[in-house]
Amino acid sequence: DVKVTQSSRYLVKRTGEKVFLECVQDMDHENMFWYRQDPGLGLRLIYFSYDVKMKEKGDIPEGYSVSREKKERFSLILESASTNQTSMYLCASSVPSGLAGGTGELFFGEGSRLTVL
Amino acid sequence: SQQGEEDPQALSIQEGENATMNCSYKTSINNLQWYRQNSGRGLVHLILIRSNEREKHSGRLRVTLDTSKKSSSLLITASRAADTASYFCATGSGYALNFGKGTSLLVTP
Numbered sequence: 433d434v435k436v437t438q439s440s441r442y443l444v445k446r447t448g449e450k451v452f453l454e455c456v457q458d459m460d461h462e463n464m465f466w467y468r469q470d471p472g473l474g475l476r477l478i479y480f481s482y483d484v485k486m487k488e489k490g491d492i493p494e495g496y497s498v499s500r501e502k503k504e505r506f507s508l509i510l511e512s513a514s515t516n517q518t519s520m521y522l523c524a525s526s527v528p529s530g531l532a533g534g535t536g537e538l539f540f541g542e543g544s545r546l547t548v549l
Numbered sequence: 550s551q552q553g554e555e556d557p558q559a560l561s562i563q564e565g566e567n568a569t570m571n572c573s574y575k576t577s578i579n580n581l582q583w584y585r586q587n588s589g590r591g592l593v594h595l596i597l598i599r600s601n602e603r604e605k606h607s608g609r610l611r612v613t614l615d616t617s618k619k620s621s622s623l624l625i626t627a628s629r630a631a632d633t634a635s636y637f638c639a640t641g642s643g644y645a646l647n648f649g650k651g652t653s654l655l656v657t658p
Contacts, residue, residue, distance in 0.1 A: 436591075463644055474650035475592075475637070482644050490645060522591055535644050537582065540591035 438541035455523030464506035553649035572638030
């Protein structure tokens with residue numbers, strides 16, 4: 433079975449702390465993504481990566497950075513956590529969808545619910 | 550970003566009835582995908598329809614795509630209480646997918 437594993441389901445951090453959210457996939461997928469999900473706003477793309485050491489900004493990258501040193505691991509970093517970063521964070525991976533272009537099916541982790549106090 | 554928009558925002562039906570959700574988007578796409586999310590969990594992929602396809606079936610799911618109207622619909626037939634979840638459409642033409650805000654489906658016994 434394909435699997436995307438997020439290191440923590442629930443985290444509570446204090447304002448100003450540095451926060452690491454880890455995501456590991458075991459499917460040898462090229463593409464990996466970080467989204468955040470908030471009530472009424474749906475899923476918003478923070479960053480994605482289409483290869484090791486490659487990263488691209490999504491729609492809301494401010495306040496976040498990412499690291500992809502190995503193909504299977506994609507980390508989201510909050511350099512200095514703020515209360516407005518309280519959210520559900522979802523990691524996903526995929527392969528390209530082939531000749532038709534675009535991205536194929538995304539496989540999601542179970543999510544990491546972060547609360548910043 | 551080319552975000553899809555689902556309609557309705559919420560839908561309540563009884564078991565055995567059909568549920569139809571719609572998605573509209575704004576720009577050209579390579580494919581459109583539908584996902585399901587149970588409360589507090591990650592999203593699960595349901596079906597992918599390519600831009601050159603008009604209809605696709607998977608079990609009790611039927612998806613249509615009308616690229617001229619930039620819209621798609623997801624039909625769940627003979628719904629069950631276990632179908633209670635949020636459903637999202639996702640569109641993209643590059644590496645990443647953009648998701649709508651979802652339709653919350655409640656199926657009551």
